Amino acid sequence: MMQFLGLGILTWITFLPVAGMAVVLLLGKDNKQAIRWTAAVFTGIQVVIAALIYMGFDRGMSGINTMAGFQYVEKVSWIDIRSFSWFGNLKIEYFLGIDGLSVLMVILTALISFIAVFASWGIEKSLKGYFALLLLLDAGMMGVFVSLDFFLFYVFWEIMLLPMYFLIGIWGGPRREYAAIKFFLYTLLGSVRMLLAVIALYFSVSVLDPATGEKVHTFNMIAMMNPANFEPGSLLEGVGTTWRYMAFIALFIGFAIKVPIFPFHTWLPDAHVEAPTAISVILAGVLLKMGTYGILRVSFPMFPDAAVAYQIPLAILGFVNIVYGALVAMAQTDFKKLIAYSSISHMGVVILGMAALNTQGMTGAILQMFNHGTITAMLFLIVGVIYDRAHTRGLNEFGGLMNQMPRYSAVMVIAFFAALGLPGLSGFISEAFSFIGAFQAFRWIAIASTIGIVLTAAYMLWTLQRVFLGTLPEKWKDLPDINGRELFMLVPLAVIVIILGVYPAPAIDLMSSAVNTLVDIVNAQGAMALIGQ
Amino acid sequence: MLPHILESAKLFYPELALTIAFCFVILAGLVTRNRIFTGLAGMAGVLAALYFVSVQAPVDGTAFSDMLAVDGFSRFFKIVILAATFIVQLFSLQSAELKSRAMGTAEYNALLTALALGMCLMAGASNMLMMYLALELTSITSYLLAGYTREAEDSAEAALKYVIYGAVASGMMLYGISIVYGLTGALDIYSVNQALGSGQVNLWTLILAGILITVGFGYKISAVPFHFWTPDVYEGAPVTITALLSVASKAAGFAMMIRFFRVTFADLIMGGQETGAWAMLGGFEWNEVLAVLAVLSMTLGNLVALWQNNLKRLLAYSSIAHAGYMLLGVVTMSPEGVSAVMIYFVVYLFMNLGAFYVVMLVADKTGSEEMSAYAGLGQRSPFIGVAMTIFLLSLTGIPPTAGFVGKLYIFSALIGAKMIGLVVIGALNSVVSLYYYVRILKNMFLKDAAPGGAVFGLSVPEVAMLLLLLVPTLLLGLYFGPLVEYAQASVSIFGIPR
DSSP states (O other): OOEETTEEHHHHHHHHHHHHHHHHHHSOTTOHHHHHHHHHHHHHHHHHHHHHHHHHOOTTOOOTTOGGGOEEEEEEEEEEEOOOTTTOEEEEEEEEEEOHHHHHHHHHHHHHHHHHHHHTTTOOTTHHHHHHHHHHHHHHHHHHHHBOBHHHHHHHHHHTHHHHHHHHHHHSOTTHHHHHHHHHHHHHHHHHHHHHHHHHHHHHBEEEOTTTOOEEEEOBHHHHTOGGGBOTTSTTOSSSOHHHHHHHHHHHHHHHHHTTOTTSOTHHHHHHHHSOHHHHHHIIIIIHHHHHHHIIIIIHHHOHHHHHHTHHHHHHHHHHHHHHHHHHHHTOOBHHHHHHHHHHHHHHHHHHHHHTOSHHHHHHHHHHHHHHHHHHHHHHHHHHHHHHHHSOOBGGGOOOHHHHSHHHHHHHHHHHHHHTTOTTSHHHHHHHHHHHHHHHHOHHHHHHHHHHHHHHHHHHHHHHHHHHSSOOOGGGTTOOOOOHHHHHHHHHHHHHHHHHHHOOHHHHHHHHHHHHHHHHHHHHHHHHHHHHO | OHHHHHHHHHHTHHHHHHHHHHHHHHHHHHHOOOHHHHHHHHHHHHHHHHHHHHHSOSOOEEETTTTEEESHHHHHHHHHHHHHHHHHHHHHHHOHHHHTOOTTHHHHHHHHHHHHHHHHHHHHBOBHHHHHHHHHHHHHHHHHHHTSSTTSHHHHHHHHHHHHHHHHHHHHHHHHHHHHHHHHSOOBHHHHHHHHHTTOSOHHHHHHHHHHHHHHHHHHTTOTTSOTHHHHHHHHSOHHHHHHIIIIIHHHHHHHHHHHHHHHHBOTTTOBOTTSOBOBGGGOOHHHHHHHHHHHHHHHHHHHHTTOOBHHHHHHHHHHHHHHHHHHHHHTOSHHHHHHHHHHHHHHHHHHHHHHHHHHHHHHHHSOOBGGGGTTHHHHOHHHHHHHHHHHHHHHTOTTSHHHHHHHHHHHHHHHTTOHHHHHHHHHHHHHHHHHHHHHHIIIIISOOOTTOOOOOOOHHHHHHHHHHHHHHHHHHHOOHHHHHHHHHTOOOTTOOO
16 A cells, blocks of 8 residues: 555545645735645645556456455544444444546546646636635545545535535626525435435444454445345345335435436536636536446445346436437537536436446446546636637637637647547547447447437537638637647647547556446346346 | 432532522622623533533432432433533623623523523423423523513514413413323323323323423424424524523423423333334324424424525524424434434534524624625635534534534434435425525625625634634534444433333
8 A cells, every 4th residue: 555654645635635725725815826836736746646546556456346456445443433232333434445436537536626726827806715615626526536435425525515616606607606506406405315325325234343243334335335234124135125226216316416417417507607617627527427436336336236227217318418418509509508518418428338237338438437527628628718818608709710729729629529529539439338338238229329429520510610610700800829828738638538549548457347347246236136026 | 308308409419500600690790790700600600510410420310209300311411501501601791782781781690590400400300390390490581581682672572472472382281281190190200101001091182181291392492383482582582592592492392302202101111112212102103293393393494494584583493493303303212313312412502503603793793683794704704704604514414514413313313213204304404404504605705795894803702712613513523423422322311221
């Protein structure tokens, strides 16, 4: 295990932003440059740690449901309540670790947070509060991806809500108050349902305490994945029972609101349109992935019976997301709203891929999570660049920018072609994998979903045409081209998009053994459920 | 007889300390008008009572011929009550509202200790007559304190409303008690339980009596539909008294109610069921009555709070909603549920008093309790803004604050008892509550201050007071092991087999 100053590396990567927040809060309000650089340095170190994690990550270890398969594990007792007979004992641990499912998300979070700091360079209003909240948000997101104790997971999951509320609500656009509270209410609505499922799981699962030999209820996620740990007669014991389906649905709604899966998606366009650029980048780049990550980390391995039983409904939801998102995106004239709906459409691919419950589909889904994170971050940055200059996002107001802003156009073309799935760019690989997996599992839904790809190509190309071709309106004659800071944010993402488009192995190698294990668990236990019926 | 009284008096030290403090402060008021002096004297009495509670031997027993039970359960609630009283006494030293009134400060401080005494008696009362007397002692002192700033019109109105509602509720309760006495020929709840257990009682009459008695409890904990006095009294009374009523008098009401239902209606001979839940006598499930009250309180409290613009009124409705959450814990009729209520009260003590303290500070500095006074508060006084944010998040139940732990244990008790419908209603309610708590946040941080909105700093005692409430609100959210262990160890009610 990698350690530094007695603390594990995952603790560092999670709590560095909190340290950064403390430093920012100590700085003077008018010391703006120092505040910006503090945030940049702390998130920069986070990227370095993520790189170390990437290099030291053992590709052969599988994770998912075995303690031994996790890497960089840190496990310390946090709350340990020993009480009287009726209460049973309670154990909450500070339990961190990553496997193939989470490692890509950790890297993505570090990267996107770092870029978001630079995307926030132009913020002037209450700079100190802004960066403090941004760093807190960063810590919350990272915590979700590294925690393996459900209590800890839930705490991190909820910690993000408040910074996000303020970041949209204070620094957002004209309808920011509405968008911020809508985001807050929707997510809390989802997470309280999740909480109920967590409590039910907690009551149903108990493990033997090696020290005393007593049965102890636990929030340990890995213990919750082992059917043998479910106590006889408890709420979620057994296979394919009504309670288990209900718990699965409760968890699913909690995660689905975050993804967001139709019909829980209505908060997303509002939040995106009102949020400042950097927050849109984080929202699309990382936050949405927490939903799909939760389904993969929690719902599938803990409720394989329900995952198999609800495979087709899940696939249909994926199909609806893909096609509905694309259709609505096509109708948008607001650049940012268009990207927001395209996000819904692309997350549908993730749902479709994971619903396949086979290796190709899940690999595609996880890869798509990463790729969507990088591509959509680029798209929102691109919107931000044009909005900073023109102060409008109306697509119909632009035209002929190709000659006016050549470097900008080049970056935008890469991002757009990656988003529509052009071979050679990363989006193609993950969509292809997802669809191949889906095709094996449910042929007709997969075929129907390909309509979405056509639609995506249509609105993406149409958008390019509206912005770049035609005649340049008189008022945009002196728009400056993209500057160095903006290129600094966009070029690394573009490089990742191209590399993973040509040679995706570095990403796929990280997850393949974890994906295989997850597929095995779900199918083996899910099959038991089907036989049981 | 005398040896028994002397023996009992040893268990009665906390209450004696309060009585002595009460007499001393009243007499001191004849000599001095120094409000700090009488305030400190009252606080000394409360601290002494806290000390005597904490050194009491952890043995269960009763005092004065089964009038009062002295057990872990009552000790726990006495600590909550006394701690709340102590914090409110600290508030009172700082309150500008009280400073403006020169007369009768000794009476104010004396009444606070009398109120604490009444509430401590409520926590231990195990005889219906004692219950009634303790309730009246608490109520009458509350009426006086609610109307303390009697020059203010709303304060006088509040006190009068309070008296009328209180009189009706306690009258109904007394009627219920008299019916139970008629049915069983006993007043102390253990004998009542025995008489009921013999099965010679008309069930419908008993239900009528039980419901009448519940009216008295419901009034004290301000559960819907006995809540009508709450918003007006909370709005009209001085902030310090509102804060005390919202925490301590609710705690006393809950303690008395839980003991009454637990001892009177539970089948003591059968003992606990396998899950630890209690079996009820006569097959009438009292918890269904309480479940209705809980659902009504949560839902109505939260929905009406959405429309409030006066912070004290808003917190009044929020406190009704919180009474609903806590009632959910009682509904399980299990040790888990009761310990969850106890945990919730400790958490609620800090977060609710914290919110009221902020209301008091803002009212002292701006002269207003309206939502508009909070516009831009985050810029004008960042520390108050951040503190209020944490208190409000805690009231909503969002981790890593203490409020989350309270809700977690309530919800856990319900899921453990497989009452899934109720827990879903509770969870949805906490989402509704977010909306009105966040309205305050919105005003503090998202709105710009009105022109002329004063920037105000805080004095050292004010910062210290805020920290005193803020630190536990955060700490108990991150490390709640000791609290939970202590609460679970304190569930023992005298005369109940474990």
